[in-house]
Amino acid sequence: MANEKKTVAVLYGGKSTEYEISLLTAFSVINAMDRNKYDILPVHIQQDGRWIAGEVLKDKLADKSQLLLGDNPALENQAEHWLAPSAKTTGTKRPDIIFPLLHGPNGEDGTVQGLFELLNIAYVGSGVAGSAAGMDKVMMKDVFAAHDIPGPDYLSVAKYDWEQDAPTIIQQIKELIGYPCFIKPANCGSSVGISRCVSETDVSAAINEAFRFDTKVIIEEQVNGREVEIGVIGNHKLAVSVPGEIKTHSADFYDYQSKYQDGKSTLIIPAELDEKVLAELEDVAKKAFRALNLSGLARCDVFIREKDQRVLLNEVNTMPGFTQYSMFPLLWKHTGLPYDQLIEKLIELGLERHADKQTIQYRINP
Template identity: 75%
Template sequence: MANEKKTVAVLYGGKSTEYEISLLTAYSVINAMDLEKYRVLPVYIQQDGRWIAGEEIKGKLTYKDQLLLKEDSSAEEIAEHWLAPSASSSTETRPDIIFPLLHGPNGEDGTVQGLFELLNIAYVGSGVAGSSVGMDKVLMKDVFAAHNIPEPHYVSMSRFEWENEAPAMILKVKNAIGYPCFVKPANGGSSVGISKCVSETELSAAVTEALLYDTKVIIEEGVNGREVEIGVVGNHELSVSVPGEIITKNAAFYDYQSKYQEGESTLVIPADLPDKVKAELEQVAKRAFTALNLSGLARVDVFVREGDQRILVNEVNTMPGFTQFSMFPLLWQHTGLPYQKLIEKLINLGLQKHAEKQQIHYRIDG
C-alpha cells in the first residue's frame, strides 16, 4: 500500500575508531526521523562485532546511551532471521531498507554493503565498489588521477615498505612532496591518525603513528589555501549543496578535536567564494562523485588554493557524519533541504537504487 510505513533498520556502532561518532550520528538521525512515515528498528554493532537488534523505536530518544542495546533473545531472533541469506524471501521481519550509519572501516568501506547485496536488501548510500574505493585514500586518488580530477601531489607506502625501506621512502617523500606534508592512514576517517610534518623526524613518527590504524599510509603535500566542503546527493541526477568553509581556531589542521568539540572550529555556510570558483567547485564535486561510482550521498572536501584559486580535491566521504556539529546536514539545511527531509530523500534514493538493480538478469536462460 502506498501509505504503508516503510521499515528502516538503522545500523550503528561497529568495529572502528569512529564507533563513538557513529553513536552520535545514529542518535541524531533516529530523533529526526518521522515516525509517522517509518518504523525505525535500531541495530547495534558492538565493538567486538556482535550485532544486537532492538525493538521498534516509538518516540524520541532522550540520551545517547539508549542506543547501547542489551542482548535479548527475542530481538536477536528477529535480526538473525533477516540477516540470514536463507531468509531472503521473508517479508515479515525484513526491513525495507537499511540506513548504515557506520563510519570508517567495517562499515563505510564496502564490507557491510557487500552483506546487504548478498541479502538483497535496499540500503542508503554507495555500493560495494564506490564505498571501498572512497574509503581507501590511495585508490581514491589514483582514480582521480586517471580522470584528470585536480588534487594535491601524493605518495603512498605499505607497512612492509616502511619496515624494510624506510630511508628510501623518506627520500621519496622529500623528492616528490617536500615539507610540510600530511601523513594519513589510507583507510580511516575523522582525522584519526593524521599528522602534519615539517621534517624527516616528524615524518618518521607520523608514519609509525598512522600504521597503527592501517597497513598502508598516504602522504600528501601541504596546500596553502582554504578548506571547503560541498555536499552531493543523487544517484544519476546529482544535486549539490551550497559550499561551506572550515576555519580552525587553534589546531594546525582540521583534526579530530576540531571536528567534534564545540568551539574548536568555525563553519562558514555558505562559503564566500567568487561565482567562477563556486561553479568550478560544483562541477569538480560532481565529477569526483561520478568517477568513484558513488550513489546516494557524499561530501566532497577540497582546497581552494591561494593565489590562482584552483580547486584541488582532498577527499570524498561516502557516509559523512550527521552529528550536531557535522557539515553535511548543515550544508543542505542552508541549501533549503531540512535535516528530516534530507534523511527522507536519502532513504528514497536507496530504495530507487535497489529497485533499479532488481532489473538485472543473473541467468542467461531466463
Template identity: 75%
Template sequence: MANEKKTVAVLYGGKSTEYEISLLTAFSVINAIDLEKYRVLPVYIRQDGRWIAGGEINGKLAYKDQLLLKEDTTVEAAAEHWLAPSAPTSAGTRPDIVFPLLHGPNGEDGTVQGLFELLNIAYVGSGVAGSSVGMDKVLMKDVFAAHNIPGPNYLSISRFEWENDAPSMILKVKNSIGYPCFVKPANGGSSVGISKCVSETELSSAITDAFLYDTKVIIEEGISGREVEIGVIGNHDLSVSVPGEIITKNAAFYDYQSKYQEGESTLVIPADLSDKVKAELEETAKRAFTALNLSGLARVDVFVREKDQRVIVNEVNTMPGFTQFSMFPLLWQHTGLPYQRLIEKLIDLGIEKHNEKQQIHYRIDG
C-alpha cells in the same frame, strides 16, 4: 499500500575508531526521523563486532546510551531475523531499507554494503565498489588522477615497505612530496591518525602512528589555501549544496579535536566564494562523485588553493558525519533541504537504486 509505513533499519556502532561518532549520528537520525511515516528498527554493532538487533523505536530517545542494546536480542540468537543467513526473504521483520550510519572501516568501506547486496535489501548510500574506493584514499586518488580531477601530489607506503626500509621511504617522500606534508592512514576518517609534518623526524613519528590504524598510509603535499566542503546527493541526476568553509582555531589543520570539540573550529555557510570558484567547485564535486561511481550522498572536501584559486580535491566522504550539527546536513539545511527531509530524500534514493538493480538479469533463459 501507498500509505503503509516503510521499515527502516538503522545500523550503527561498529568496529571502527569512529564508533562514538556513529552513535551520535544514530541518536540524531533516529530522533529526527518521522515515526508517522517509518517504522525504525535499531541494529547495534558493538566494538567487538557482535551484532545486536532491537525492537521498533516508538518515540524519541532521551540519551545516547539507549542505543547500547543488550545481549538478549542478538542476531545470532534469532534465526528468524532478517540478518541471519538462514532467514527467509519473506521474514516479517525484514526492512524496506537499511540506513548504515557507520563511519570508517568495517562499515563505510563496502563491507556491509556487500552483505546487503547478498541479502538483496535496499540501503542508503553508495554500493560496494564506490564505498570501498571512497574509503581507500590511495585508490580514490588514483581514480581522480585517471579522470584528470586535480588533487595534491601523493604517494603510499605499505607497512612491509616501512618495516623493511624506512630510510628509503623517508627519502622518497623528501624527493617527491617535500614539506610540509600530511600523513594519513589510507583507510579511515574523522582525522584519526593524521599528522602534519615539517621535518624528517616528524615524518618518521607520524608514519609510525598512522600504521596503528591501517596497513597502508598515504603522504600528501601540503596545500596552502582555504578548506571548503560541498554536499552531493542523487543517483544519476545530481544536486549540490551550497559550499561551506572550515576555519580552524589553534590547530595546524582540521584534526579530530577541531571537528568534535566545541569552539575548536568555525563553519562558515555559505562560504564566500567568487562565482567562478563556486562553479568550478560544483562541477568538480559532481565529476568526483561520478568518477567513483557513488550514489545517494557524499561530501566532497576541497582546497581552494591560495596562489591561483584553483579547486583541489582533498577527498570524498561517502558517509559523512550526519548529526544535525555536522557539516553535511548543515550544508543542505542552508540549501533549503531540512534535516528530516534530507533523511527522507536519502531513503528514497536508496530504494530507487535498489529497484533499478532488480532489473538486472543474473541467468540466461534460452
C-alpha cells in the same frame, strides 16, 4: 504502495574508531525520522563486531544510552532472523531498507554494503565499489587522477616496504612531496592517525603512528589555502548543496580535537566564493561522485589553493558526519532541504537504486 509505512533498520556503532561518532549520528537521525512514515528498527553493532537488534521504536529517544543495546540473546537472534531468513524464521519481517549510519572501516568501506547486496535488501548510500574506493585514500586519489580531477601530490607507502627500507621512502618523500607534508593512514577517518610533518626529523614517528591504524599510508604535499566542503545527493541526476568553509582556530589542521571536542573550528555556510571558483567546485564534486561510482550521498572536501584559487580535491566521504550540527546536513538546510527531509530523500534514493537493480538479469536465457 508508495505511501505504505516502511521499516527502516538503522545501523550504528560499528567496529571502527568512529564508533562514538556513529552513536551521536544515530541518536540525531532516529529522533528526526517521522514515525508516521517509518517503523524504525535500531541495530547496534557493538565494538567487538556483534550485531544486536532492538524492537521497533515507539517513542523518541530521550538519551543516547538507549542506543546501547547489549547482551540480550533474544535480541541477538532477531538480527539474525531478518538478516538471513531461513526456513525456521519464515515470516519474520525484514526491513524495507537499511540506513547504515556507520563511519570508517567496516561501515563506510563497502564491507557491510556487500552483506546488504547478498541479502538483496535496499540500503542508503553508495554500493560496494564506491564505498571501498571512497574509504581508501590511495585508491580514491588514483581514481581522481585517472579522471583528471586535480588534487595534492601524494605517495603511497605499504607497511612491508617501510619495514624493509625506510631510508629510501624518506628520500622519496623529500624528492616527490617535500615539507611540510601530511601523513595519513590510507583507510581511516575523523583525522585519526594523521600528522603534519614540517621536516624529516618527525617523519618516522608520524609514519609509525599512521601504521597503527592501517597497513598502508599516504603522504601528501601540504596545500596552503581554504578548506571548503560541498554536499552531493542523487543517483542519476545529481544535486549539489551550497558550499561551506571550515576555519580551524586552535590546531595546525582540522584534527580530531577540533572536529569533535574543543569546538575550536567554525563552519561558515555558505562559504563566500567567487562565481568561477564555485562553478569549478560544483564541477569537481559531481565529477568525483561519478568517477567513484557513488550513489545517494557524498560530501566532497576540497582546498581552494591560495596562490592560484584552483580547487584541489582532498577527499570524498560516502557517509559524512550526519548529526543535525554536522556540515553535510547544515549545507542542505541552507540549500532548502531541512534535516528530516534530507533523511527522507536519502531513503527514497536508496529504494530507487534498489528498484533499478531488480531489473538486472542473472541468467543468460530467462
